[in-house]
Amino acid sequence: MSRTRKFHSHVLIYSGVRSVEMRNIGTLIALVFATSCASVSADLVTLDFTGQGGPGGNVSVIGSTYMEDGFTLSGSSGNFESQQFGSPRYQVSESLFLAVLDGTITLKESDNSLFTLTKITLASFASGITGGLNPDPAEAQTIVFTGIKGASTVSQSYTIAAGITAPSVLEFVGFDGVSQVSWSQGSTVPTAHQFDNIELDNLNVVAVPEVSSLALCAIPACLALFRTRSRKR
Incomplete structure (x- = not known):
């Protein structure tokens, strides 16, 4: 009789441990689903x-x-300037231009690393005013971007x-x-x-794994540990 009771007590203890382990694995899986929609990019720059x-x-x-x-814009000559809020040439948000006609603008990483250029917003420098004492018409212009x-x-x-004159996006x-990109003013x-x-895209930045990715990697290890401990019992 004592042996039977002892056996039953072991069964209860084993079942309790197994239940705790299953709850832990369930918690881990829930964490994966809770964090799988989180996406943090460590290398995109605007x-x-x-x-x-x-x-x-x-x-x-x-x-x-x-x-x-971490990026540097330089001009072949002259200065970069930005239209102030009250200027008729101000376009939606703060923008830059090189205040030298035919000047060349060069974009590169400050440490000369490689990068990827994905988008830029462009707008005419002219305000588009065609009448009055100070006409400022916007003529057609073609901008050529060259990357090395x-x-x-x-x-x-x-x-x-x-x-x-309204801003437009070039993809x-x-x-x-590329190591640098240049274009004319x-x-x-x-x-x-x-x-x-x-x-x-700042290519020399090491991306940090997302929490969901780390959790997914941990699930097989937890399952393997659970099976190993189950067999030992």
């Missing part, structure tokens, strides 16, 4: 030039180079139609793994442009 324009009706002078989030990709180059052009194709004021929201 240069939005926030704080560069400021109040007023003219322009803010920034300098011959501009740095943000190893021993070769990649290029893509975009045309802003005449009279269009790049093939500008992955424009030869006249009506064909000049301003740019904003440059989206890039």
Whole structure:
């Protein structure tokens, strides 16, 4: 009789341990589902030039180079400037332009690492005013972007139609793994442009695994441990 009671007590203890282990695995699986929709990218960068324009009706002078989030914009000559909030040439949000006609703008990582250029927002520099004492018409302009990709180059052009001053977005194709990207400011004021929201992929940043990915990797190990402990009993 004592042996039977002892056997039953072992069964109860084993069942309790197994129940706890199953609850732990269930909790882990629930954690996976709770965090699977979380997506954090550690290497995407947007240069939005926030704080560069400021109040007023003219322009803010920034300098011959501009740095943000590990990237550097430089001009062949002159300074980068930004339209102030009260300027008729201000476009929706703070943008940059190179205040030298026919000047070349170059974008690269500050440490010369490779990167991927995905998007840029472009708008005419002109306000589009066609009448009055100070007409400022926007003429058609074609902007050519050239990237250095190893021993070769990649290029893509975009045309802003005449009279269009509203911002538009250019999506790049093939500008992955470039060391720098250059383009021209424009030869006249009506064909000049301003740019904003440059989206890039900083390739030299090591992405941090998401919580859901780590949990998924841990599930097989937990199941294997559970089976091993079950067989031993």
